[in-house]
Amino acid sequence: MSEQTIKIFDAENMVVGRLSAKAAKAALLGSKVVIVNAEKAILTGDRRTVINEWKEKSNIRTSYNPRKGPFHHRRPDKMVRRMIRGMLPWPKPRGKSALKRIHVFIGVPEEYADKEKIVLEASKYRSLTMKYITIGELSHELGWRNPEVA
Secondary structure, eight states, X not given: OOOOOXXXXXXXXXXXXXXXXXXXXXXXXXXXXEEXXXXXOEEESOHHHHHHHHHHHHTOOOSSOGGGOOOOOOSHXXXXXXXXXTTTTTTSHHHHXXXXXXXXXXXXXXXXXXXXXXXXXXXXXXXXXXXXXXXXXXXXXXXXXXXXXX
């Protein structure tokens, strides 16, 4: 099999849904997808509304045994990866293999620091004066503690 192409997406100031759609499509087409700066991706909407919706979602669990899930991630990289999974046919083998080709990182790892990153201008949030919240801020509100800061 030939060498896989690597697509490195910089998620800074990008709407996470648009970025996820592009990343999912690239993974389905056979490319290895790397997303850096996941904590700087943006969710649009009023800050309080977005936080309250995610908090309500995190309270959903089974009543007979809460330890069996569903489980809701608080880390920004895992949240973004889960959003991408929602855009893949992941129960099927094609979707599972595509999900294995997707890697999401908080910040920029050393191995990808000097490589050229894809910045999707169409996926960027145009007006940063409008209502939005970053994935990092949302994760912090949900209880994630960044080990680099603490």
